[in-house]
Amino acid sequence: MTADGGPELIQLLTPEGERVHHPDYDIDLTPDELRGLYRDLVLVRRVDAEATALQRQGELGLWAQLLGQEAAQVGSGRALHPDDFAFPTYREHGVAWTRDVDPLQLLGLFRGVTNGGWDPHEHNFALYTIVIGDQCLHAVGYAMGIQRDGADAAVIAYFGDGATSQGDVNESFVFAAVYNVPVVFFCQNNQWAISEPLERQTRIPLYKRADGFGFPGVRVDGNDVLAVLAVTRAALAYARDGQGPMLIEAFTYRMGAHTTSDDPSRYRVAADLEAWKLKDPIERVKVYLARSGLADSAYFASVEEEAEALAVRLRDGCRSMPDPAPASMFDHVYAEQHPLVDAERTTFETYHASFAQGGVH
């Protein structure tokens, strides 16, 4: 498999920041929109960096870094209409950003104060799914609902290269194709599933998986925010238009560790990293904006300032995040009354009260 993504790679902005064109996909953005994308990318990267730092400082139990995948996430997230619904994995912090989920709510999950965090219905952004592949079927089911409601909306399901080996992901392709539901399968191929390289999951490019199920599959430069935006917009329109599912393989690279508990030096060589540094998703946009006079150093500085302010807010917000009340673990096990949970909660509270009252132990 070609390390550079091969000729099938859809690109609109080269790593050198040169605006190129593609026969099937193009996009025309206003200067504001272009600057907005740059801002998204920078702020999202800053969220990631800050969260990583907070984990190092012991404020978070874990963090799954998105470093290198900003364009894939911002580009696809910005392609969504408000009524569209996104199903993330545990790494879609950039998509969360585009759905107006406060990054602090993401931190809450990794800090261990909640297993969820935000209101999926308020943001049309599902909760993070940690079990690999499960969310792809949820996405198809949600799209079945949209289909039944006759709504003008589509669903996007995020998953990784490793996830393509899971039965559930392949079943989601079967159901989506057979029901012809409005869903876009967005695979961020960051070349790694923890320590396992792509070769452990497939011997052909992942976008071709769609051929086996009878819907279109394309490979886009995942580090090119313009191409990702263009391709995802097209796929979502295709879905809303009733033409069924489409698979997008965003060809990118996991620049960081799998998570803060991972040590990539055990399994991959620095050379790859260097090669991919040259394809940085942010740098190319900055060069393009500067060269085409769409943004000046003052603008770039203002974004930096905004990022700095955001970082400060996250740091303070995270540190001051209260722990949940212990008894809250009993709160939502069931939506309706359940005697066993009630009884256990009572035992739990009486037991803890005994300490408060300086009980025997």
Next chain:
Amino acid sequence: MTADGGPELIQLLTPEGERVHHPDYDIDLTPDELRGLYRDLVLVRRVDAEATALQRQGELGLWAQLLGQEAAQVGSGRALHPDDFAFPTYREHGVAWTRDVDPLQLLGLFRGVTNGGWDPHEHNFALYTIVIGDQCLHAVGYAMGIQRDGADAAVIAYFGDGATSQGDVNESFVFAAVYNVPVVFFCQNNQWAISEPLERQTRIPLYKRADGFGFPGVRVDGNDVLAVLAVTRAALAYARDGQGPMLIEAFTYRMGAHTTSDDPSRYRVAADLEAWKLKDPIERVKVYLARSGLADSAYFASVEEEAEALAVRLRDGCRSMPDPAPASMFDHVYAEQHPLVDAERTTFETYHASFAQGGVH
């Protein structure tokens, strides 16, 4: 999807019994081999008919008929080398025949005297698998073993059109492709999964599923024993040769009910059945043999006699099949000693002894 299998259908013997040729696949059989295939087909169909009758008479709890799929099973089964290993579903009675499994052992399972029956290692034919799709992963694992043993053998995994929707079947494609193991995936597309037509499982021809995983897929006329034999031989050779997996879609039709408990009149029209009757897998061979003077009425009569004798043997063998000893349910739960099972067996035996000795009840 074209009801006739479309132009991609590989055929060597037309429904009218005309020997045709194919650019990629051909076969040259001796008169004995050709007569042998005819004999297999007739005897296998007779086994099926007799078993169906035995079920009606209450001798079997259930029977899964292969009517219409004789060529797909005999053709693929006869393509196997002795060292090759086959993983069947619950309908591969014709394959079992080619692996020298006594049909009586198949009846044992459907009579309910055992959940297995034959010795898989003696016949290189796994036990029937009832959970849809599970055996495809077993086949890939077995092929991983062959690969490690450096043996000159291949594996064939049987499954149906409905099974292609299962996660396990798709995972078996992933593992087989990634490990490049010697396995042939043999899908008998009999157009139905109980009451669900093919359209409930896929919107493109099933042989194309292989494209999504990076190995060859072909569609063969499943009612043409010569084509099935030729294509399966080629796929097995390809696998033994270390080139990895291949998917064969045998395009056929389930002429009978799903099982003896099923009532197809509730969900399919007689017309289809009529159309497929014209493509009968046995008739075309008979016509071909007769027309080309390879067999005369005396030969056909002798096969009929043999079938009759087989039927009698099955009838008697089935009726006289002893029930297992009740306590045998404890025999092989574990390979090594397990105190709980021992204790329960003792309780069981003491309890039953109490009746023998005219216990209280």
Next chain:
Amino acid sequence: MAVTTMAKAINAGLRKALERDNKVLLMGQDIGKLGGVFRVTDGLQKDFGETRVIDSPLAESGILGTAVGLAMRGYRPVVEIQFDGFVYPAFDQIVSQVAKHHARSSGRTPMPITIRIPYGGGIGAVEHHSESPEAYFAHTAGLRVVSPSNPLDAFVMVQQAIACDDPVVFFEPKRRYWDKGDVDESLVIASAPTPFAARIVRPGTSATVACYGPMVRTCLEAATAAAEDGTDLEVIDLRSISPLDTATVAASVRRTGRLVVVHEASVFLGVGAELAARITEECFYSLEAPVLRVGGYHTPYPPSRVEEDYLPDLDRVLDAVDRAMAY
């Protein structure tokens, strides 16, 4: 009020649910034209259409996973698993998503999914068609698990399960599908007793027998036989396994002093273990004998020709009662 079979009673209950709430959907294999292998959904696709009564592709995880997505969109999926032994491919979606999502979402996203599973043995089936996996689900927080024992309960409880905002695993005793009983289809479920409470189906004084699903009939027959020997059994139909109505059982045991629990599932870590542990704790001083359990053995479900020797029957129940009385 009409006499009908349990299968038809469930069919009627599903029909009511589909009529009452257009967010209710039926999903499963062969539930459309065929009406399911047991005909429980007979005629429903014809009357409610293919968008509400859906023949799914052959993939249990896919069925449950899409049900989760539909629930997130505000639907109330009622999923049919064709046989007990085929629910396992969906185990991850059930345990990690269906059961936990409401808690994960801090109550924002309920999972009103009903999972119908024909279960248990006694019908002479091949392997994987006679299992009793209820303990797996009852051990899983977030799920409710119920099992009706008669047509009227089946009719009412299936509607209550669908109306419940929690996921409910609805175990249908397949060998009782053809048992007949009175069903009043005009009955309004709101007025019916909660499906999560046990019911004393035969009052008695000598000992308590707790059971559910297919074993209720067996235990009632045992009680009749026992009565002839002068043993007066109180039979409790648990109806719900999670939650487990220990209060009703404990009250009975305080009166009788003895308890026998009966189910088809393996005794080892079966529902009887939990009931025995709790009742012993709650009624320690009332119990004149240890709680005895009658159930399947620690073996795979055996070939059908010997299933009668595996399944608890009248004699085994009476044998346990005798042992309990002997203390």
Next chain:
Amino acid sequence: MAVTTMAKAINAGLRKALERDNKVLLMGQDIGKLGGVFRVTDGLQKDFGETRVIDSPLAESGILGTAVGLAMRGYRPVVEIQFDGFVYPAFDQIVSQVAKHHARSSGRTPMPITIRIPYGGGIGAVEHHSESPEAYFAHTAGLRVVSPSNPLDAFVMVQQAIACDDPVVFFEPKRRYWDKGDVDESLVIASAPTPFAARIVRPGTSATVACYGPMVRTCLEAATAAAEDGTDLEVIDLRSISPLDTATVAASVRRTGRLVVVHEASVFLGVGAELAARITEECFYSLEAPVLRVGGYHTPYPPSRVEEDYLPDLDRVLDAVDRAMAY
């Protein structure tokens, strides 16, 4: 004899198994170069090669399903499930194939598969990384389920599990991976006691505390604390959950008259339920108090910031002991 951690002890045990029998294979996610997320397989791929230490595609059902095929071919696969919460996608292959195939084949085809699962909480992890699913497997006939509590047992038991011709689900208490203990790597497993028997790790007279895996250390600490108040606890490390060594526990209870069972898994239908039911039946007249259970609540495993309130700890064990003594 050397002091080492449980993680390293299991690594050493796996190495011995790979050396002893070339049919032994390791399969799982990230077990190669990375050595597994807990480094338990560190260095093994380097020394035994990629054909024997296999990085599998990301699909648990695929891993177990191919393990079944390899076992049919005469191999002894040792499968690593990365975390407890990720075993469910493989549940069908484990319950319907791994557990039942030996019986189905009338003993012709054993399934010598070892399924290693790091389990339990207490490490501050995100959801699905702290579960205790052992009851699901113990309820399943055909499987053996064990869990070591210390480095030496881990070293020996993992080798015994691999040598066993039955499938063994090997639960590794992940929060004890870094606990140290003496391990004699020259020890021959044939001479070691069976992994399927419990062991009294602290003799006592006041009451019996039965536990396994991560809870053994907790209970020993509780026993030390109790000793100060003059309560002399007998602590039993069950080691095996299926089979469950009730004989050892019963003998102890006949002496102490009281039993407390402790595990992290939810109490409802947890292993404690089975032990309570059996011991009550076997020791009905010796028990001076009902068997009490300490374990997880009937909730999903909570966010890590409150896990300490979910997990049984020294105080909850002592509280249960006090309640048992109060009878």
